[in-house]
Amino acid sequence: MDSHQPDTWQLRGGPAGLHIFNRNTGLNVLVDEIPVPSSLHSRAPRQVSIALTNRCDLACVHCYAPKSRDELRFDAITRWLAELDANGCLGIGFGGGEPTLYPEFARLCQHAARETRLSVSFTTHGHHIDRELAERLRGTVNFIRVSMDGVGATYESIRRKSFPELIANLDNVRDISRFGVNVVINKRTLPDLDEVVRIAADAGACELLLLPQMPVRNVQAIPEDALQDLCRWVNAYKGPLTLCINEASADGFPICDPLAGERGLRAYAHIDAMGVLKPSSYSKTGVQLGEGSVLQVLDQLADELVENDR
Numbered sequence: 347m348d349s350h351q352p353d354t355w356q357l358r359g360g361p362a363g364l365h366i367f368n369r370n371t372g373l374n375v376l377v378d379e380i381p382v383p384s385s386l387h388s389r390a391p392r393q394v395s396i397a398l399t400n401r402c403d404l405a406c407v408h409c410y411a412p413k414s415r416d417e418l419r420f421d422a423i424t425r426w427l428a429e430l431d432a433n434g435c436l437g438i439g440f441g442g443g444e445p446t447l448y449p450e451f452a453r454l455c456q457h458a459a460r461e462t463r464l465s466v467s468f469t470t471h472g473h474h475i476d477r478e479l480a481e482r483l484r485g486t487v488n489f490i491r492v493s494m495d496g497v498g499a500t501y502e503s504i505r506r507k508s509f510p511e512l513i514a515n516l517d518n519v520r521d522i523s524r525f526g527v528n529v530v531i532n533k534r535t536l537p538d539l540d541e542v543v544r545i546a547a548d549a550g551a552c553e554l555l556l557l558p559q560m561p562v563r564n565v566q567a568i569p570e571d572a573l574q575d576l577c578r579w580v581n582a583y584k585g586p587l588t589l590c591i592n593e594a595s596a597d598g599f600p601i602c603d604p605l606a607g608e609r610g611l612r613a614y615a616h617i618d619a620m621g622v623l624k625p626s627s628y629s630k631t632g633v634q635l636g637e638g639s640v641l642q643v644l645d646q647l648a649d650e651l652v653e654n655d656r
């Protein structure tokens with residue numbers, strides 16, 4: 347990759363051992379013969395997602411992002427990135443809303459590439475990734491997740507955007523970095539999964555992230571029978587894309603998790619577009635980051651979650 351990113355290795359101590367990571371190659375090495383004392387476990391979550399803005403020009407019914415114009419300040423984000431990087435976080439995922447609508451999106455990715463060792467990914471609907479944006483992002487991003495809820499008419503009925511235009515834009519996405527596709531799984535998208543795999547693989551994708559539909563506003567969670575069908579599809583799958591599933595839906599699926607001891611806020615946290623730190627984008631529990639340190643607010647959030655569980 348033509349990279350703005352120095353080729354540095356990031357080290358992270360945790361309950362499973364010493365985790366060594368290189369963002370440019372995506373190589374993860376877990377040295378599990380070396381027990382890492384808990385006092386040396388990295389304090390930051392392994393992965394943090396950041397909703398840069400709540401703005402989006404689409405109106406998918408399953409969307410969980412509030413329809414508001416909130417967006418994060420550039421200087422606040424860069425301060426959080428520096429702290430996360432210094433405390434063993436391995437990667438950040440920019441999202442929204444639609445992150446490519448964040449006014450300084452390319453500059454932010456360039457900053458993260460140049461000033462931190464964090465792996466940078468983002469999730470996008472893909473319709474704004476033209477040649478010019480691809481040129482500005484190339485070498486600053488390590489992975490892109492493109493939403494593809496079904497193919498053809500299914501996609502267009504959900505996203506109200508042209509499916510051929512999305513596929514054409516995947517050429518630009520592929521010029522930036524490795525990429526995968528995300529599918530919100532419900533009764534409409536499930537029958538399209540084989541076609542999603544075929545089209546995404548032809549376009550150069552390497553991963554398929556399955557997102558069983560969560561309950562949001564007027565939309566219900568994926569019904570149990572559809573979840574069972576998805577599980578059967580996964581068990582029979584022999585396609586070229588690596589399959590992933592979100593942690594909240596992983597029960598009952600054949601998954602491999604070498605870092606199972608690193609759970610909760612040690613594994614993952616989310617910062618929403620109002621600057622609230624949460625255990626996930628769907629969670630109703632969160633603590634405002636303000637001007638303080640991310641690690642201090644993480645401790646407050648952990649206390650609050652314990653309190654809520656009582």
Ligand code: SF4
Pocket residue numbers: 402403404405406408409410411442443444471
């Ligand atoms: S593209 Fe993403 S952020 Fe925009 S409405 Fe759809 S789900 Fe929400």
